[in-house]
Amino acid sequence: MKTTFALALLLTAVACNKTDKASPGTAATATGPTSGMVDVKADGDGFTPSTITLKKGESATLRFKRTTEETCADKVVFPELKLTKDLPVNQVVEIPIDTKEAKTLGFECGMGMYKSKVVIQ
Ligand SMILES: [Cu+2]
Incomplete structure (x- = not known):
């Protein structure tokens, strides 16, 4: 499990360097609150992170990218919104998130x- 997770982080970091040179510090590895561009991968394990x-209060955009055909996560749904x-394969889909209020927003396939x-928060 740990190896898989580390590999996923590594892949995220590589993808981030390729597509988002302006902000190398915004990798999805952060455990604390983040802002700006946040990469979210959709594959056979669902969404990562x-x-x-x-x-x-800080602007944030989720950048969804589906990396495989082998998943039913071919779309993302935010029921509350x-x-x-x-989510077409290998295309980044950006979804800006309104962060004015502290709350939890669910999303799913x-x-x-x-x-x-x-x-x-
Ligand atoms: Cu599903």
């Missing part, structure tokens, strides 16, 4: 599996 903590976005969340 599955919990994203954002700083209240009534928002559904398709189109079938309601892979429960994940954004915590604004």
Whole structure:
């Protein structure tokens, strides 16, 4: 498990360096609240990271990228926002998050599996 997790972090870091040269410090490895661009991977394990903590009041955009056909996470749904976005393979889909209020926003795949969340604090 630990090896898989480390590998996922490594892959995230590599992807981040390729696509987001301007802010190398915003990798999804942060454990504390973050802001700015946050990469979220969708694959056979669902969404990674599955919990994203954002700083209240600071602008944040989730950058979803599906990396495999082998998943039903071909779209992401935010039920509270009534928002559904398709996730084409290997395309970054940006979803800005309103962080004005401290709250928890759930998100999931189109079938309601892979429960994940954004915590604004
Ligand atoms: Cu599903």
